[in-house]
Amino acid sequence: MADFNDVPGMNARIDMAVDMLNEKRYAEAEAATRAVLEHRLSRWQHIYATILLADSMNDWYEAEEQRYKAENMWRNTRSLWPPNRDAEVDRELKELREHLDDLKEDQKADLPEYDDDFHEFMVEMYQKYSRVIKVEGEWEKMLQKRSQEAQERELAEIEEYEAQERAEEKEMKAREQDKLQDEAIEDIRYLFGRTLTK
DSSP states (O other): OGGGSOOTTHHHHHHHHHHHHHTTOHHHHHHHHHHHHTSOOOHHHHHHHHHHHHHHOSOHHHHHHHHHHHHHHHHHHHHHSOTTSOHHHHHHHHHHHHHHHHHHHHHHHTOOOSSHHHHHHHHHHHHHHHHHHHHHTHHHHHHHHHHHHHHHHHHHHHHHHHHHHHHHHHHHHHHHHHHHHHHHHHHHHHHHTSOOOO
16 A cells, blocks of 8 residues: 555645645646656546646646546556555545546536547547546547547538539529510510610
8 A cells, every 4th residue: 555655745735736626726836736747746646637737727638638638547547456455445445536536527528629639639548548538438438429420421411512502593594584584575575676675
């Protein structure tokens, strides 16, 4: 359990970052948490500080990458310490799990559009944290959304093409009608041998 022994002095610095976060001083909380992460930390401190960093970030993509990092560390730790092997580790991992779940919900609430930027981000995250993304099912959701968007685009293109064809056909009929009217007027002029105004 040595890996879970907290590094002296770091918990106080982590608590300061938590206070800043609670006071909505996000930029200060981010800076304080980054400073903490530059030190040697216990496994618990490292995971918790990474969660705090994600929570304090303004950029959704950067925060989500930190969340994946924390999730990955948590899952690796859980595999090293299976449940019911050490009560203290179980308690600490349970506490971290709750923080991770809260962070995940916060991130979901601000989920950006499934656009090209999101797709590129997910490809990069999949290369780094495939295990986490597979467990969460994000990859499948994204692919499903991309497929749906492609189908919608294709349908919109077909509808646009058909609307254009209908407009061209309508214009051709109008021209034919005008031509027939012009020909009818010419026939009448010829038959009566005098000029008629249109």
